[in-house]
Amino acid sequence: MRYLARRVLHSVLLLLGVSIFSFTILQLAPGDFFTPLSLNPQISAHTVATLRSQYGLDKPFPIRYEHWLHSVFRGDLGVSFAYGTPVAPLLAVRARNTLLLTGTSLLLAWLLAIPFGIWSAARRGKLSDRAGGIITSSLLTIPDLVLFLTLLLVAVRTGWFPTGGMMSAGFDDLSIGGKVQDLAAHLFLPVVGLVLATLPPLVRHIRSAMIEVLDSPFIRAARAHGIPEHRVLFRYALPVAANPLITLFGYSIAGMLSASLLVEVVLSWPGVGPLLVDAILAKDVYVVVGAVMLSAVFLVAGNLVADALLFATDPRIRTEQVN
Amino acid sequence: MLAAFSSVILFAGFFAPYDFAAQDRDTPFAPPTTLHFVDAGGSLHIRPFVYDPRDSASTSPNAEAASEQTYPLHWFVRGTSYKIAGLIPSRTHLFGVEKPARIFLMGSDAYGRDQFSRFLYGGQISLLAGLIAAILSVSLGILVGGIAGYYGGWLDGILMRGGELFLALPWLYLLFAVRAALPLHISQWQVFLLLISVMGLIGWARPARLIRGVALSAKERNFVLAARGFGASDAYLLRRHVLPQTYAVLLTQITLLVPQYVLAEVTLTFLGLGVGEPMPSWGALLTSLQQYSVLSSYWWMFLPALLLIPLFVVFYAAADALQELHKSVPL
Amino acid sequence: MKRETLQSDSKRFEPLLRVSGLCKQYVQRRPFSRQKIVVNAFQDVSLNLFPGTTLALVGESGAGKSSLARCIALLERPSAGKIELAGENLLVLDREQLFPLRREIQMIFQDPSSALNPRFTACEIIAEPLLIQREGTNSQRRARALQLMEQVGLDPAWERKTPLEFSGGQRQRLAIARALALGPRLLILDEALSNLDAANQSLILKLLADLQAARSLSFLHISHDLRLVSEFADDVAVMYQGRIVEAKSTRKLFASPENPYTKELLASVRSVESILLERSA
Numbered sequence: 063m064r065y066l067a068r069r070v071l072h073s074v075l076l077l078l079g080v081s082i083f084s085f086t087i088l089q090l091a092p093g094d095f096f097t098p099l100s101l102n103p104q105i106s107a108h109t110v111a112t113l114r115s116q117y118g119l120d121k122p123f124p125i126r127y128e129h130w131l132h133s134v135f136r137g138d139l140g141v142s143f144a145y146g147t148p149v150a151p152l153l154a155v156r157a158r159n160t161l162l163l164t165g166t167s168l169l170l171a172w173l174l175a176i177p178f179g180i181w182s183a184a185r186r187g188k189l190s191d192r193a194g195g196i197i198t199s200s201l202l203t204i205p206d207l208v209l210f211l212t213l214l215l216v217a218v219r220t221g222w223f224p225t226g227g228m229m230s231a232g233f234d235d236l237s238i239g240g241k242v243q244d245l246a247a248h249l250f251l252p253v254v255g256l257v258l259a260t261l262p263p264l265v266r267h268i269r270s271a272m273i274e275v276l277d278s279p280f281i282r283a284a285r286a287h288g289i290p291e292h293r294v295l296f297r298y299a300l301p302v303a304a305n306p307l308i309t310l311f312g313y314s315i316a317g318m319l320s321a322s323l324l325v326e327v328v329l330s331w332p333g334v335g336p337l338l339v340d341a342i343l344a345k346d347v348y349v350v351v352g353a354v355m356l357s358a359v360f361l362v363a364g365n366l367v368a369d370a371l372l373f374a375t376d377p378r379i380r381t382e383q384v385n
Numbered sequence: 386m387l388a389a390f391s392s393v394i395l396f397a398g399f400f401a402p403y404d405f406a407a408q409d410r411d412t413p414f415a416p417p418t419t420l421h422f423v424d425a426g427g428s429l430h431i432r433p434f435v436y437d438p439r440d441s442a443s444t445s446p447n448a449e450a451a452s453e454q455t456y457p458l459h460w461f462v463r464g465t466s467y468k469i470a471g472l473i474p475s476r477t478h479l480f481g482v483e484k485p486a487r488i489f490l491m492g493s494d495a496y497g498r499d500q501f502s503r504f505l506y507g508g509q510i511s512l513l514a515g516l517i518a519a520i521l522s523v524s525l526g527i528l529v530g531g532i533a534g535y536y537g538g539w540l541d542g543i544l545m546r547g548g549e550l551f552l553a554l555p556w557l558y559l560l561f562a563v564r565a566a567l568p569l570h571i572s573q574w575q576v577f578l579l580l581i582s583v584m585g586l587i588g589w590a591r592p593a594r595l596i597r598g599v600a601l602s603a604k605e606r607n608f609v610l611a612a613r614g615f616g617a618s619d620a621y622l623l624r625r626h627v628l629p630q631t632y633a634v635l636l637t638q639i640t641l642l643v644p645q646y647v648l649a650e651v652t653l654t655f656l657g658l659g660v661g662e663p664m665p666s667w668g669a670l671l672t673s674l675q676q677y678s679v680l681s682s683y684w685w686m687f688l689p690a691l692l693l694i695p696l697f698v699v700f701y702a703a704a705d706a707l708q709e710l711h712k713s714v715p716l
Numbered sequence: 717m718k719r720e721t722l723q724s725d726s727k728r729f730e731p732l733l734r735v736s737g738l739c740k741q742y743v744q745r746r747p748f749s750r751q752k753i754v755v756n757a758f759q760d761v762s763l764n765l766f767p768g769t770t771l772a773l774v775g776e777s778g779a780g781k782s783s784l785a786r787c788i789a790l791l792e793r794p795s796a797g798k799i800e801l802a803g804e805n806l807l808v809l810d811r812e813q814l815f816p817l818r819r820e821i822q823m824i825f826q827d828p829s830s831a832l833n834p835r836f837t838a839c840e841i842i843a844e845p846l847l848i849q850r851e852g853t854n855s856q857r858r859a860r861a862l863q864l865m866e867q868v869g870l871d872p873a874w875e876r877k878t879p880l881e882f883s884g885g886q887r888q889r890l891a892i893a894r895a896l897a898l899g900p901r902l903l904i905l906d907e908a909l910s911n912l913d914a915a916n917q918s919l920i921l922k923l924l925a926d927l928q929a930a931r932s933l934s935f936l937h938i939s940h941d942l943r944l945v946s947e948f949a950d951d952v953a954v955m956y957q958g959r960i961v962e963a964k965s966t967r968k969l970f971a972s973p974e975n976p977y978t979k980e981l982l983a984s985v986r987s988v989e990s991i992l993l994e995r996s997a
Contacts, residue, residue, distance in 0.1 A: 076549075203697045205648050207655060208690045211674050215687060327656060328675070339656050607831040610791055615845040615898070616818040629835055 069369045073362040080358045081134075084351050085127050130351070140348030144341065149352045153334070157356055160333030164322045164360075166249065167256035168315065175261055179268025184295060186273060194265075202262040206321055210255045210328040217329075223251050252329045259321045260314060267310050268303075275303045304375055312368035319357050504689050507667045511654075514581050514666075515647030519639050521585025522646075526592030526638070527631065533593070534600025535623060545597070548590035580653065584646050592638045596631050603627045644700040651693075667693065730803070732934050733765040733788070733821075733902055738797030740783055757783040758958040761797070763936075765902070765951075768928065770935040772945040772966070774981065775955030781938045784955075785906045788936065789823040790814065801902075819849060819898035826907040828887035832879040838865065838890055839875035845897045864893040868923060885916035889923070896927070904936045909944060921948055942985040946970060954978045 130140060139149035178194065185191045217223045224247055236244060275281065276299055284294050326335030334353050341349035533544040603609065609626050654668025670689040740757040758780045765771045775781055786792040788799060790806060799806045801820060809817070822845075825831040832841055842861040846852060852860070862872040868889040879887055888908060895903055905924075909917045925948065927933055939945055945952060946966060953963040954975065962975040973979045 199701075203701050204694055205651070205697055207648065207652050207668075207671065208693055211671065211687070211690050214674070324652060339658070342658060606833075607825045607827065608833040610786075611823065611825070611831055611894070612844060612848065614789055614791055614818065614821075614823055615848040616815045617848045621848065626833060 066370060066373055069366060073366055077355070077358055077362055081131070081351070081355055082127070084354045085130065130348070139352045142341070142346050142349045144344045144346045144349070149348050152337070152349070153352050153356055156332065156334045156337050159331065160322060160326065160335070161360075163249065163252055163256065163326070163331055163333055164318055167253050167260070167322070168318055170253060171257045171260050171264060171314070171318070172311070174257065175264040175268055179265045180272055180295065180300070182265065182269045183272035183276060184291070186269075186276075198262045198265050201258060202266075206259045206324055207328070209259055210325055213251050213255050214328060217251055224248050248331075252325050252331045255325050255329065256318065256321055259325075260318055263317070264310070264314060268307060271303045271306045271310070272299060275299045278302075301375075305372065308368050308372050308375070311371075312365040315364035316361055319360060503670055504667070504692065507670055507689070510577070511647050511650050511667045514577065514584075514650040515643045515645075518581045518584040518588070518646040518650075519642035521582065522588040522642055523592050523635055523639050525586065525589035526596055527628070527635065529589060530593035530596030531600050531623060531628060531631070534597035535604050535619070535627060537601070541597070545594070548593055551587060551590040552594075580650065584649055588642065588646070592635070592642070595634050595638065599631045599634055600627050603630045640700070644697055648697075731764040732767045732802060733763070733936070734798075734800040734803075735761060735763040735788065736798045736800070737762060738784070738787065738794050738799065740787060740792070740794045756958050758955070761955075761960055763953055763960070763963070765934050765936055767901070767934055768932045769950040770928070770937055770948055771951045771953060772949035773936065773938045773953050773955060774940060774942060774945055777940060780955055780958045782906055785823065785904050785936070785938055789821055789904050790818065791823070816849075819845075820900050821902045821904065822895035822898065822900040823904045823906060824888070824891050824895055824908045826910055828884065828891050828911070829879065831891055832887060832894075834879055837876045837878060838870070838882070841879070841890060842894045842897055845894060849898060851898075860897065861893075864896055865890075867896070867927075868893045885912055885919060888912065888916075888920055892920075892923070892927075896931075899931075900933070902934045902936065904938075906938050907940070908937075909939065910941070917944065924948070942981060954981065 133140065139153065141147070142149050142152055145152060182191045182194050281294060281299055284298050285291075289298070322333065323335035323338065325331065326333040327339055330336070334356060338350065338353040340346075341353065529544055529548070533541040604622070604627055606626075609622055612622055612626060650666065651668040651671070654666040655671050656668075657672070667689060670686075673686060674690070738761040739759050742755040742757060743752050761784060763771065763773075773781055773784070783792065787794045790799075794807070797807070801817065804817075806814065806817065836844070839858055839861045842864050843857040846857045846860060851857065858875075862875060865872045865875065870886060870889050870893065874882075879890065882890060891908075909920060912920065921944070924935065928935065937945075937949060949966045951963065951965050952969045953960050954969075954977065955961070956975075956977045962969065962973065962978045969978065970982065973982055
């Protein structure tokens, strides 16, 4: 349990660090949301000043950070200047959408990567493995941006898939089944993009982790005992490989989040990504900080889950305490 | 191969028929110009030539021109002035055609700008950005990793925890957050420099970790101990014994990081957060693809995206080759 | 090659190196716990080494002997005790004062491959101490390095070769040449012969003996091979579980060991010879 407590503490500190970091960075920029307004000769300096003080932009940095921190604990993430609404509900909706996308893609990616990785490791060196390796490498070298643009092109040219958004107009009028179908149609391209983008490194790592385990002496002993290969793979090798794989899972969340940002913008999925981009362009400070913090929270939560899984499955981690 | 590619980019001004900013509003979204060898009269020309697309009677922008007026392709023409590598002024371009005809090898964009030229110039910007940012990251990595690995103790702990912070976050989000800090309305060159610095400053964590590992193992080697026995100072040991061990790692790191950073720059510019108009970063070339109309009608605008793929293949192949090379060197 | 120890004439010769009550402890802390685990590398070690003689330090394999060697070579700091070189306590000196004194004590390691930087040339390796101690110009250092190569039996024409191009025995010679560069009075050999085959061992021993005679060097030779020790050492100190349990001249030790551990050690050596004796009978 101490191990987990340590990890939680670590994560909290990390989040705190991230918040300070993003807040600081944003304050370093000259000018703020209202700067373009102040450049407009039709708006008096007085109005701008009033707006500024209304939103608390004229107070010194540490105070603003403190205020922000306090309000976060109360669930209030500040106000978006661009939308004129509180940040928290705004982010919540977007976060839900991003989670839908990322969650589905993560699940799918791992569901595909594990069998493929194990299969490649089992057939290491043979033609099928080499072919798989070539496919993986090619996918790896294609820049994500190009990949997503290609998908968009496909959508536009063939008209088989909707080219953006999460729901069609008139969504609410559809039946439950219809709604699910509509959602799926919209989800399809972004998920394909995300999965294709994150699959290759996953497969590679799974393959090498399995190979490393398969090379160890105890596997050779098991084979020498005549244990059938598929048992060796699944009951002997896989549990040992699980440790690095679970750690990999934690890292893959980070990669997935990064890629999801891009996918959302290119394929117009209404998640946190486009919100963040717009907010940056508009210098909508609290939205930016909120979005960055949100992604950090997702990441940290995912890693904590991975840590908990590790704790539950790997006895070595538990025994660290006893000494 | 990489060398050939980079030399083309370096001398982009020479290879490109047009300046990247020169707009020709008469020919927006022109399809790539076809080179002809046989004219309407059926006679063969040795020099390839083009037709002026505006000669066509049809108003459709995609119509193939069929006219009498041929504009032969010239080599080493005098065109608009530019500077080689930003320093040496010159007016010679590799090829071009006489006015008013245009040669758009990759078509033109909404403003009638030659995509081919923009692609070449864009290469200058994007590749340079990637290279400089990678060098920056690796230099920081050496500094931090070397110190952390060599001195160890609490310094090591703090530095590595800090590094974890940078590594743990999704890098794109981090990049954006830092980018958000930067003012949006400053001169192009400043944006370029800031962008590079930001990318470089964020990515130090991974090389630092690797270098720290090397430094850690190197400092335990007996020859370092022996040198210490002669009274060597820490600075000497770092400089002459520890750091040279890291060279191999450094090289592979750079070759891995450059494509990553090039991509980062392209992505940022694509989203409007990078270098601004009219600088033709590759990302800018791809921005228009976000518009539905572009994607449906003007297929050649997609070419820059496709051309990027072989470039990255070359990069990764070079990185792999370097890794193989350094593995065979005995430690 | 045995020599009469000069210990009996202690009024004429003072010990070059006097170690008194040296201790070294390693402290490990469990993370997040107040518990400290103290490990003693060695305790209460006292040695005397006289000029021009060889003191052998024997004992079981373990960190004790090497750790002691490194402390005496001033590569690690002991937790307590005194190390006196020609009467001066080295442990109380600060970095600057210690700098010139480092020339006096040099160390030769067990594995020459790890002790020589594979990217340096032979000449650079030997000249390095001179460089660090800021002696002479580049050409002077090079000349000296070539000279030393000859003295240890290496062909000076090989000055540009890297350590990998030398054989094991030759690498040790390289290490010895490097150690001699600054003209030390004391050489510490940490199992320096253990990685060599028997032929090389005798060659190197001969070299060391010649050097000792020529320059009046003192050796602190750590070894676990008692046969070798009986050949080259003037005095022997036996180490057991971090303490010196017996220390006397070689002749006396082999003739009449007192400590039970010493007796065990000697017994195991003799048994080989007695087996051979039996077999030939």
